[in-house]
Amino acid sequence: MKALKNPALALLGLCLLGVALNFSVNAYIQLILLFAGVNCLMSMSLNLVNGYTGQFSLGHAGFMAIGAYFSAYASTRWSFAPPSLLIVQYFVFTLGAGLVAAAAGFLVGLPSLRLKGDYLAIVTLGFGEIIRVALLNMDFLGGPRGLSGIPGFGSFLWSFSFASLWIVICFFTIWRVMRSSHGRGFLSVREDEIAAEAMGVNTTRMKVKAFVLSSFFAGVAGALFAHFTNFINPSSFTFLQSVNAVIMVVLGGMGSMTGSIVAAIIITVLPEALRPLQELTGVDLRMVIYSLSLILMMILRPKGLFGDMELGDVWRKYVRRSA
C-alpha cells in the first residue's frame, strides 16, 4: 500500500507490468487490457460524482465523447510535434480533451446540479443523448460515419504506459482530494445537504466541483479510447456506455476507488473471457452469465465489492483476521 501512496512508484510498477504484458500476451488480450484502462478512468471519475458526492449522473458517456472527438480531431488536424516528441503531443491533446470535457461539465453542472436524485439522472441522461445526436449531425466531425484514421501510439507498450500515466494521475488526484477538506465537503453533500449548508459548506459549488473534475477524467478516458481504437463514431458513446460506467461504480462499491478499478477490470474482461464458452456451446451465453452474475452480486453484496472501503481496508478486515 505504501507504493500506491507514491505516484511515481505506482507508475513505474504499471510500466513494468506493461513490459511484462508486452511479451507475454497476444494483441487481442492487449487491446482488452487497454480498454480496461479506459474503463478504470471512467469508473474512478464517475465514482467521484455518484459515489462520493452522492449525485446520480447518467451522462458520463457524453463527456467521454467530447474528449474523444476533441483529441481525435486535434491529432488529425493540428499535429505539431516531430515524430520523436509525439508522446508530448498526445499528452497535450489528451489534457485538452479533459479540459474541454470539464468545461462542458461546468456548463451542464451549474444549472442541473440544483436538481436532486431522479431529476438529475434524467437531465444528465438527456445531456448524454444530446451530445450523441449533435455529433451525428456535425459534418466536420464525420456525422454518423465518425472519425477514422486517428493516429495511435504505435506500440502496446507506449499505449499501456500512457494509459497508466493517466490512471495514476486520476487515482492520486481523487485519492488526495478525498483526504482533504474539499473531499470532506463532497462527502457532506452526500450525507446531508441541509446540515452541510448549515455548517457553511456551499453545496452547489461542491457538486459543480465534483462534476467538473469527474468530467475532466471522462474526457481523458474518451481521448485514450479514440487513440486506442483509431476510429470513433457517435454510436461508441451511447446511453449504454453511461450505464456501463454506473454499473462499474455500483459493482465496485459507491465511494471506493480501488473498488472502481477492480470492477472496471472485471466488467471489461468478463464478457471477453466468456467468449470461448460461446464457441463451445454455440449459444451466446455471455450476456446471460454476465447479467446473472451482476444480479447475484447485488443480492450477495448489495453495497458492491468493497462497499465504501478501499482494498487496504478489505485486506485488513478479512485476510489478516483469518490468518
Add this chain to the structure above:
Amino acid sequence: MSDVLLEARKITMRFGGLKAVDSLEFQIKKGQLAGLIGPNGAGKTTVFNMLTGVYQPTSGEVLLEGQSLQGLAPYEISHRGITRTFQNIRLFKNLTVLDNVLIAGHQHVKYGLFDTLLQTENFRTDEKRLQDKAIDLLKIFHLEEKAHKPANSLPYGEQRKLEIVRALATDPKIILLDEPAAGMNHSETHHLMETIAKIREEFKLTVLLIEHDMKLVMGICENIIVLDHGVKIEEGAPAQVQSSAKVIEAYLGVEEKE
C-alpha cells in the same frame, strides 16, 4: 443598540394560506442565553429556519450585528456566524466523528485544489491546524476517544453532543439549539444544562435555544420568548413568563365559561 447581536424585524413566514410565523420581532443581546418556547406547532423551528436561511421570510428581515441577512444562502449565513443544531439529529451519519467536526471547519480552510494535489506545506500545516482544533473541541465534550468511529455508532446523547461540537467548529457568534434535550432523561438534561453554560462562558457565545423541557428553560435562560400560533405572546425573564396569563392559556387552555 450596539449590544444587540441578532434581531428579527417583523419576520413573517407563509406556507400557502398558512401563516406559520406572523410579524415576529425580537432582539437578542450579545452574550445572552435566550429561550424560544411555545406549544407544538407554534412555529419555533420555522423561526430557526428563517434565521439560518433555510427559508427566506415572506416579509420582514433578520439582522446580525445590524447587517441584513436577506437573500443570503444558508452557508453564507453560517460564514457570518450563525450556526445551529437540528431537532431531529442531522449528523453526517456514515462519516467519522472527527470528519463531522472537520467539515464544519471547511469554511476556514485556506489551501486550494493544487495544494491538495501536490500535498504542499500549506496543505499540511492547515490540515494539521484543522485536525488539532477539531480534537480540542472533541476533548471538551469527552468525545476524542471516539473520533474515528462512525457518527451513527454513538449513543443518542453523544450524537446530540456531537451536533453541538460540530456547530462550534464553525466559529459562530451565536448558536441556535433546536431542542437539545429532546429524548434525554433527567440527569442527561442536567448535564446538558451545565455543558451549555460552560460553552457559553468558554466561547463567549450567544445562545438561543428551543426547548420543551421547562425546567431547563427556566433554569438557564435569561430571556424567554413565547410563541403561539406564530405570534409572540410574551417575552421576558423566566419569572415573568411563568406567571403570564397568556402563556398559561397557550399551554393549558382556559376554562370555558358557561
